Amino acid sequence: MNLAFDVIITISLVTAFCVSHSYLASNKVKLAFQQRFGNLIAFYRLGYNLISIVSFVIIYSFLPKIDFVVYDLPNPFDLIILFFQMLSFIGIIWCAKYFSGKEFLGLSQIKRYLNGNYNQNDIDEKSEFRIEGPYKYSRHPVYFFSIMFLLMRPSMGLTYLIIVVIFVVYFFIGSIFEEKRLVEKFGDAYINYQKTVPRIFPIKLNKA
Numbered sequence: 001m002n003l004a005f006d007v008i009i010t011i012s013l014v015t016a017f018c019v020s021h022s023y024l025a026s027n028k029v030k031l032a033f034q035q036r037f038g039n040l041i042a043f044y045r046l047g048y049n050l051i052s053i054v055s056f057v058i059i060y061s062f063l064p065k066i067d068f069v070v071y072d073l074p075n076p077f078d079l080i081i082l083f084f085q086m087l088s089f090i091g092i093i094w095c096a097k098y099f100s101g102k103e104f105l106g107l108s109q110i111k112r113y114l115n116g117n118y119n120q121n122d123i124d125e126k127s128e129f130r131i132e133g134p135y136k137y138s139r140h141p142v143y144f145f146s147i148m149f150l151l152m153r154p155s156m157g158l159t160y161l162i163i164v165v166i167f168v169v170y171f172f173i174g175s176i177f178e179e180k181r182l183v184e185k186f187g188d189a190y191i192n193y194q195k196t197v198p199r200i201f202p203i204k205l206n207k208a
Contacts, residue, residue: 046106
Protein backbone atom coordinates (compact mmCIF):
# COMPACT_ATOMS: atom_id res chain seq x y z
CA MET A 1 0.00 0.00 0.00
CA ASN A 2 1.24 3.50 -0.77
CA LEU A 3 1.60 6.27 1.75
CA ALA A 4 -1.44 8.25 0.58
CA PHE A 5 -3.75 5.25 0.98
CA ASP A 6 -2.40 4.53 4.47
CA VAL A 7 -2.97 8.16 5.46
CA ILE A 8 -6.58 8.05 4.19
CA ILE A 9 -7.28 4.83 6.11
CA THR A 10 -5.76 6.29 9.27
CA ILE A 11 -7.77 9.50 9.02
CA SER A 12 -10.98 7.55 8.33
CA LEU A 13 -10.60 5.13 11.25
CA VAL A 14 -9.61 7.77 13.83
CA THR A 15 -12.38 10.10 12.65
CA ALA A 16 -14.90 7.26 12.90
CA PHE A 17 -13.84 6.72 16.51
CA CYS A 18 -14.24 10.41 17.36
CA VAL A 19 -17.66 10.64 15.69
CA SER A 20 -18.99 7.54 17.45
CA HIS A 21 -17.50 8.69 20.76
CA SER A 22 -19.26 12.06 20.45
CA TYR A 23 -22.53 10.49 19.29
CA LEU A 24 -22.72 8.14 22.28
CA ALA A 25 -22.11 11.10 24.61
CA SER A 26 -24.98 13.12 23.16
CA ASN A 27 -28.09 13.90 25.19
CA LYS A 28 -30.19 12.40 22.39
CA VAL A 29 -28.64 8.95 22.77
CA LYS A 30 -28.61 9.08 26.56
CA LEU A 31 -32.27 10.14 26.65
CA ALA A 32 -33.22 7.31 24.27
CA PHE A 33 -31.34 4.86 26.50
CA GLN A 34 -33.10 6.16 29.62
CA GLN A 35 -36.53 5.98 27.99
CA ARG A 36 -35.91 2.37 27.07
CA PHE A 37 -34.03 1.14 30.14
CA GLY A 38 -35.11 3.58 32.86
CA ASN A 39 -32.85 3.88 35.88
CA LEU A 40 -30.24 1.63 34.29
CA ILE A 41 -28.95 4.91 32.86
CA ALA A 42 -26.84 4.82 36.03
CA PHE A 43 -24.60 2.32 34.24
CA TYR A 44 -24.36 4.37 31.05
CA ARG A 45 -21.27 6.39 31.93
CA LEU A 46 -19.21 3.36 32.94
CA GLY A 47 -20.35 1.49 29.84
CA TYR A 48 -19.54 4.50 27.68
CA ASN A 49 -16.01 4.70 29.11
CA LEU A 50 -15.40 0.98 28.61
CA ILE A 51 -16.72 1.06 25.04
CA SER A 52 -14.51 4.07 24.30
CA ILE A 53 -11.37 2.32 25.56
CA VAL A 54 -12.08 -0.99 23.83
CA SER A 55 -13.09 0.62 20.53
CA PHE A 56 -9.99 2.83 20.47
CA VAL A 57 -7.72 -0.15 21.14
CA ILE A 58 -9.40 -2.10 18.34
CA ILE A 59 -9.24 0.78 15.88
CA TYR A 60 -5.63 1.52 16.79
CA SER A 61 -4.70 -2.11 16.15
CA PHE A 62 -6.12 -1.80 12.60
CA LEU A 63 -4.25 1.40 11.75
CA PRO A 64 -1.69 1.02 8.96
CA LYS A 65 1.90 0.95 10.17
CA ILE A 66 3.20 4.09 8.47
CA ASP A 67 6.99 4.08 8.60
CA PHE A 68 7.49 7.81 8.26
CA VAL A 69 9.22 10.00 10.87
CA VAL A 70 8.13 13.64 10.83
CA TYR A 71 10.89 14.70 13.20
CA ASP A 72 13.21 13.30 15.86
CA LEU A 73 14.69 15.93 18.16
CA PRO A 74 18.30 15.54 19.27
CA ASN A 75 19.55 16.01 22.79
CA PRO A 76 18.99 18.34 24.71
CA PHE A 77 15.86 19.45 22.82
CA ASP A 78 14.18 16.09 23.42
CA LEU A 79 14.63 16.54 27.16
CA ILE A 80 13.19 20.06 27.01
CA ILE A 81 10.08 18.78 25.20
CA LEU A 82 9.70 15.94 27.70
CA PHE A 83 9.86 18.49 30.52
CA PHE A 84 6.93 20.41 29.03
CA GLN A 85 5.06 17.14 28.49
CA MET A 86 5.53 16.39 32.18
CA LEU A 87 4.18 19.84 33.05
CA SER A 88 1.10 19.23 30.91
CA PHE A 89 0.52 15.91 32.68
CA ILE A 90 0.72 17.72 36.02
CA GLY A 91 -1.83 20.16 34.59
CA ILE A 92 -4.24 17.30 33.88
CA ILE A 93 -3.85 16.12 37.48
CA TRP A 94 -4.48 19.71 38.62
CA CYS A 95 -7.75 19.74 36.66
CA ALA A 96 -8.81 16.43 38.21
CA LYS A 97 -8.86 18.08 41.64
CA TYR A 98 -11.86 20.14 40.55
CA PHE A 99 -14.22 17.41 39.37
CA SER A 100 -15.30 14.07 40.75
CA GLY A 101 -13.29 11.22 39.33
CA LYS A 102 -15.92 8.73 40.45
CA GLU A 103 -18.63 10.65 38.58
CA PHE A 104 -16.40 10.79 35.50
CA LEU A 105 -15.74 7.05 35.63
CA GLY A 106 -19.40 6.27 36.32
CA LEU A 107 -18.87 4.67 39.73
CA SER A 108 -20.85 7.21 41.77
CA GLN A 109 -23.91 6.75 39.57
CA ILE A 110 -23.84 2.99 40.09
CA LYS A 111 -23.36 3.44 43.83
CA ARG A 112 -26.42 5.74 44.03
CA TYR A 113 -28.42 3.23 42.01
CA LEU A 114 -27.47 0.25 44.18
CA ASN A 115 -28.12 2.20 47.39
CA GLY A 116 -31.43 3.54 46.13
CA ASN A 117 -30.13 6.99 47.08
CA TYR A 118 -31.16 9.00 44.03
CA ASN A 119 -33.94 10.82 42.25
CA GLN A 120 -34.66 11.08 38.54
CA ASN A 121 -32.51 14.19 38.20
CA ASP A 122 -29.27 12.72 39.54
CA ILE A 123 -29.36 9.06 38.55
CA ASP A 124 -27.06 10.02 35.68
CA GLU A 125 -23.80 11.92 36.00
CA LYS A 126 -23.88 14.95 38.33
CA SER A 127 -21.96 18.08 37.47
CA GLU A 128 -21.32 21.35 39.26
CA PHE A 129 -20.52 24.75 37.85
CA ARG A 130 -17.33 25.85 39.60
CA ILE A 131 -14.90 28.53 38.46
CA GLU A 132 -11.83 27.45 40.38
CA GLY A 133 -8.22 26.50 39.73
CA PRO A 134 -7.50 26.01 36.01
CA TYR A 135 -11.14 26.77 35.16
CA LYS A 136 -10.41 30.44 35.89
CA TYR A 137 -8.13 30.51 32.84
CA SER A 138 -9.76 28.06 30.43
CA ARG A 139 -13.31 26.74 30.16
CA HIS A 140 -11.89 23.37 29.10
CA PRO A 141 -8.47 23.09 30.77
CA VAL A 142 -8.46 19.29 30.46
CA TYR A 143 -8.59 19.70 26.68
CA PHE A 144 -5.82 22.30 26.80
CA PHE A 145 -3.44 20.19 28.87
CA SER A 146 -4.32 17.06 26.87
CA ILE A 147 -3.43 18.85 23.63
CA MET A 148 -0.15 20.03 25.13
CA PHE A 149 0.62 16.52 26.37
CA LEU A 150 -0.04 15.01 22.95
CA LEU A 151 2.01 17.64 21.13
CA MET A 152 5.05 17.60 23.41
CA ARG A 153 6.79 14.65 21.77
CA PRO A 154 10.57 14.42 21.28
CA SER A 155 9.90 12.33 18.15
CA MET A 156 6.85 12.34 15.91
CA GLY A 157 5.72 9.65 13.50
CA LEU A 158 3.16 10.38 10.81
CA THR A 159 0.50 8.09 12.31
CA TYR A 160 0.80 9.76 15.69
CA LEU A 161 0.68 13.23 14.10
CA ILE A 162 -2.55 12.37 12.26
CA ILE A 163 -4.12 11.14 15.50
CA VAL A 164 -3.07 14.30 17.33
CA VAL A 165 -4.44 16.63 14.64
CA ILE A 166 -7.79 14.82 14.56
CA PHE A 167 -8.02 14.80 18.35
CA VAL A 168 -7.30 18.54 18.53
CA VAL A 169 -10.10 19.21 16.04
CA TYR A 170 -12.34 16.81 17.96
CA PHE A 171 -11.64 18.56 21.27
CA PHE A 172 -12.61 21.91 19.79
CA ILE A 173 -15.78 20.66 18.07
CA GLY A 174 -16.70 18.59 21.12
CA SER A 175 -16.35 21.63 23.36
CA ILE A 176 -18.96 23.45 21.26
CA PHE A 177 -21.58 20.73 21.77
CA GLU A 178 -20.58 20.33 25.41
CA GLU A 179 -21.09 24.02 26.04
CA LYS A 180 -24.56 23.92 24.49
CA ARG A 181 -25.50 21.37 27.14
CA LEU A 182 -23.87 23.48 29.87
CA VAL A 183 -25.77 26.59 28.79
CA GLU A 184 -29.02 24.59 28.92
CA LYS A 185 -28.16 23.43 32.42
CA PHE A 186 -26.62 26.54 34.02
CA GLY A 187 -28.16 29.34 31.95
CA ASP A 188 -26.93 32.92 32.29
CA ALA A 189 -24.21 31.97 34.75
CA TYR A 190 -22.44 29.91 32.09
CA ILE A 191 -23.09 32.48 29.36
CA ASN A 192 -21.33 35.11 31.48
CA TYR A 193 -18.51 32.64 32.07
CA GLN A 194 -18.12 32.23 28.31
CA LYS A 195 -17.72 36.00 27.95
CA THR A 196 -14.85 36.25 30.44
CA VAL A 197 -12.84 33.01 30.12
CA PRO A 198 -11.31 31.60 26.88
CA ARG A 199 -12.66 28.32 25.50
CA ILE A 200 -9.57 26.08 25.49
CA PHE A 201 -6.31 27.98 25.15
CA PRO A 202 -5.80 30.40 28.05
CA ILE A 203 -5.43 33.38 25.74
CA LYS A 204 -7.97 36.13 26.09
CA LEU A 205 -9.68 36.90 22.80
CA ASN A 206 -12.51 39.27 21.96
CA LYS A 207 -14.70 36.39 20.88
CA ALA A 208 -15.70 33.38 23.05
